[in-house]
Amino acid sequence: xxxxxxxxxxxxxxxxxxxxxxxxxxxxxxxxxxxxxxxxxxxxxxxxxxxxxxxxxxxxxxxxxxxxxxxxxxxxxxxxxxxxxxxxxxxxxxxxxxxxxxxxxxxxxxxxxxxxxxxxxxxxxxxxxxxxxxxxxxxxxxxxxxxxxxxxxxxxxxxxxxxxxxxxxxxxxxxxxxxxxxxxxxxxxxxxxxxxxxxxxxxxxxxxxxxxxxxxxxxxxxxxxxxxxxxxxxxxxxxx
Amino acid sequence: xxxxxxxxxxxxxxxxxxxxxxxxxxxxxxxxxxxxxxxxxxxxxxxxxxxxxxxxxxxxxxxxxxxxxxxxxxxxxxxxxxxxxxxxxxxxxxxxxxxxxxxxxxxxxxxxxxxxxxxxxxxxxxxxxxxxxxxxxxxxxxxxxxxxxxxxxxxxxxxxxxxxxxxxxxxxxxxxxxxxxxxxxxxxxxxxxxxxxxxxxxxxxxxxxxxxxxxxxxxxxxxxxxxxxxxxxxxxxxxx
DNA sequence: GCAAAAGTGTTCGGAGTACACCCATGT
DNA sequence: ACATGGGTGTACTCCGAACACTTTTGC
Numbered sequence: 005x006x007x008x009x010x011x012x013x014x015x016x017x018x019x020x021x022x023x024x025x026x027x028x029x030x031x032x033x034x035x036x037x038x039x040x041x042x043x044x045x046x047x048x049x050x051x052x053x054x055x056x057x058x059x060x061x062x063x064x065x066x067x068x069x070x071x072x073x074x075x076x077x078x079x080x081x082x083x084x085x086x087x088x089x090x091x092x093x094x095x096x097x098x099x100x101x102x103x104x105x106x107x108x109x110x111x112x113x114x115x116x117x118x119x120x121x122x123x124x125x126x127x128x129x130x131x132x133x134x135x136x137x138x139x140x141x142x143x144x145x146x147x148x149x150x151x152x153x154x155x156x157x158x159x160x161x162x163x164x165x166x167x168x169x170x171x172x173x174x175x176x177x178x179x180x181x182x183x184x185x186x187x188x189x190x191x192x193x194x195x196x197x198x199x200x201x202x203x204x205x206x207x208x209x210x211x212x213x214x215x216x217x218x219x220x221x222x223x224x225x226x227x228x229x230x231x232x233x234x235x236x237x238x239x240x241x242x243x244x
Numbered sequence: 245x246x247x248x249x250x251x252x253x254x255x256x257x258x259x260x261x262x263x264x265x266x267x268x269x270x271x272x273x274x275x276x277x278x279x280x281x282x283x284x285x286x287x288x289x290x291x292x293x294x295x296x297x298x299x300x301x302x303x304x305x306x307x308x309x310x311x312x313x314x315x316x317x318x319x320x321x322x323x324x325x326x327x328x329x330x331x332x333x334x335x336x337x338x339x340x341x342x343x344x345x346x347x348x349x350x351x352x353x354x355x356x357x358x359x360x361x362x363x364x365x366x367x368x369x370x371x372x373x374x375x376x377x378x379x380x381x382x383x384x385x386x387x388x389x390x391x392x393x394x395x396x397x398x399x400x401x402x403x404x405x406x407x408x409x410x411x412x413x414x415x416x417x418x419x420x421x422x423x424x425x426x427x428x429x430x431x432x433x434x435x436x437x438x439x440x441x442x443x444x445x446x447x448x449x450x451x452x453x454x455x456x457x458x459x460x461x462x463x464x465x466x467x468x469x470x471x472x473x474x475x476x477x478x479x480x481x482x483x484x
Numbered sequence: 485g486c487a488a489a490a491g492t493g494t495t496c497g498g499a500g501t502a503c504a505c506c507c508a509t510g511t
Numbered sequence: 512a513c514a515t516g517g518g519t520g521t522a523c524t525c526c527g528a529a530c531a532c533t534t535t536t537g538c
Contacts, residue, residue, distance in 0.1 A: 010250055011323060011349055053347065054325045081321040081351050083251060085294045107293065109251055109349050111321050163403055178489075195492070196528065203526090219489040220535035418516075435519070436501065443499085459515040460508035491534075499526075507518075 007050045009102065012110045013060045014048035014146070015076075016153035017068070019119035019133055020170035022179065025186050026119060026133040027150060028068065030126060032143050034096055041092055044134070045143040046150065047126070048110065061113040068126050075116040075169040079156040080149075083109040087145040096143070114153040116169035161187055165206065168227035174210060176222035177201060206232035247290040249342065252350045253300045254288035254386070255316075256393035257308065259359035259373055260410035262419065265426050266359060266373040267390060268308065270366060272383050274336055281332055284374070285383040286390065287366065288350065301353040308366050315356040315409035319396040320389075323349040327385040336383070354393040356409035401427055405446065408467035414450060416462035417441060446472035 017028035029044040047068055051060035057078065065074050085107060088097065097104040124131045139150060161167055167183045168175070181197050201207055206228045214221035257268035269284040287308055291300035297318065305314050325347060328337065337344040364371045379390060401407055407423045408415070421437050441447055446468045454461035 008347060011347070051323075056324050057321065078320060080318060081297065081349075083291075083351070084296050107248060107251070109321075109351075111323070111349075176490085193528070193530080194490090195530085198491080200527085214490095214536095216537085217489080218487075218537040220491075222490055416517085433502070434517090435503085438518080440499085454509095454517095456510085457516080458510040460517045462517055485538105487538090488536090489534100490536100492532090494530090496528085497526105498528105500524085502523090503521090505519085507516105509515085509517100511512105511514090 005052045005054070008053050009050060010106060010108050011057075012048055012050045012108055013057060013064060014046045014082075014110050014112050014149055015061055015064050016046055016112065016114040016150055017065065018114060018116050018136075018153075018157065018170065019122070020183055020186075021119040021133070022182070024135045024137075025170075026135050027139065028122070029132055029134050029139070029142070031130040031132075032096060033129075034092070034099055036095075036099055039095055043092065043141070043143050044132075044139075044146075046146045047131075057111050061111075061115075065115055068131065069117065069122050071117070071121060075166060076113055077115075077156075077160075078111060078113050080112045080152050081109060082112060082145060082149055082152075083107065084145065090144070093144050110149070112149050112153060114157060116157075116166060118170060118172045120172070158187060165204065165227070165232060168207075171227075174212065174224040174226055176214060176224060178222060180207075180225075205235050206230075245292045245294070248293050249290060250346060250348050251297075252288055252290045252348055253297060253304060254286045254322075254350050254352050254389055255301055255304050255308075256286055256352065256354040256390055257305065258354060258356050258376075258393075258397065258410065259362070260423055260426075261359040261373070262422070264375045264377075265410075266375050267379065268362070269372055269374050269379070269382070271370040271372075272336060273369075274332070274339055276335075276339055279335055283332065283381070283383050284372075284379075286386045287371075297351050301351075301355075305355055308371065309357065309362050311357070311361060315406060316353055317355075317396075317400075318351060318353050320352045320392050321349060322352060322385060322389060322392075323347065324385065330384070333384050350389070352389050352393060354397060356397075356406060358410060358412045360412070398427060405444065405467070405472060408447075411467075414452065414464040414466055416454060416464060418462060420447075420465075445475050446470075 019026045019028060028047055030047055031042060032045050033042040034040065047064055049060065049064050051057060061076055061078070062072070065076060066072055088104060088108060094104040119133055136150070136154065141147065142150065161184070167180060167187070170183050171179055177198055180201065181192055181194065185191055208226050208228050208231070210224045210226055212224045214224065259266045259268060268287055270287055271282060272285050273282040274280065287304055289300065289304050291297060301316055301318070302312070305316060306312055328344060328348060334344040359373055376394065379387070381387065382390065401424070407420060407427070410423050411419055417438055420441065421432055421434065425431055448466050448468050448471070450464045450466060452464045454464065
């Protein structure tokens, strides 16, 4: 299997740890002669010649997490002629034996998962969760891609119930509220939020409560993608 | 300026003529020796080496319509390894001097405009409006791209006021209603629809009425993108 | 017993939905 | 005068927003 050297996928992998929204980044270290630097990149890779884009994104995600069936969505494609022309990027590509002046199309995907269950090594490189509001300057045009992914995520989470993808299988209503508050950078009234959530038939209360917490244990819920698929309705709702 | 031979943009140009939703298609005729066929393609083109994707899409649109400032949105990228392997597609590419086994990434854009004001010729090829529900088998993977564009359009028009982009600058409320009914394949009650629309401050009534119609002339309105930008709010609204 | 988060009800205003008739114009 | 689409109001229900106190657990 041969890699296509001008098509790549970049995965913006979002994770929620109960407190903050984070993104999975990979160290990029080059030290060769007089040049030496370390910075961070999004996770991504070139696609194989006979590989569809979605499959390539799935593959990257699987290599990093060992997980399949992760929420993954293509959100935008980046191919600006100057997207790889920062000094360090050119050195990195040359060191890697690639032509830095070859134009590379990068198809952006974002993924949602809970921050547990993730391998913190990838192809010998160090992998880390970084809170999205503490991300510094990234390699290539990855700041742009991350910003764009965040926008798409915010836009989508308003209209579709994908917030649950960032939580463990069993979760509490307070956790749901926190996910929405953090992603949308706002606060909701607890009672109103719970009334809203109570109307969602795809949020299923379990016969189970939190354990070992130093306060009244919360009811646990799960999200049913099936029930959502069967009950959703979308109609005219264009915003005033 | 040199064309990049593996990156292209395809524009799904939607038009509304007051009655139906249409898409702009281009004839593709090949007659060479024993093979000869005519079919239709979406409008698209390769990008220039130093040209950003959005600029390429704008350029295609400008060449076809002579218009700038058209609503244009990147919606999805297509790069399946088999996307150009139908028999006619291979012949067409070979005739055009291109390598049919080169993998080509196509970045999909959709555009919205009213069906007047369009040049019906493009690079010597015939251009035509076809109602979206009467589109037959298209070249390449263009049926897939069209379906995907329609999905994106439906999805977007529910949440954002882009229906007006399909109407002339001055329009009536009945025309607005028709656009939404046709794209969403539903019907709305006239009084309720108008009450809803009355709340949208970005729909501005003009001091002008229809003329020359054989019924009570309708009030004309215009859409103000500025007012929309200033008054829109998006909050938690995930659908039950 | 105290700290910490869970859980719960009411009121008000505004939006969604269902529904039927008169009006202004061209021919 | 008639055909055509334009334009309007009411009643009911449901949702969104504002707002404060009690409960259960671990320590």
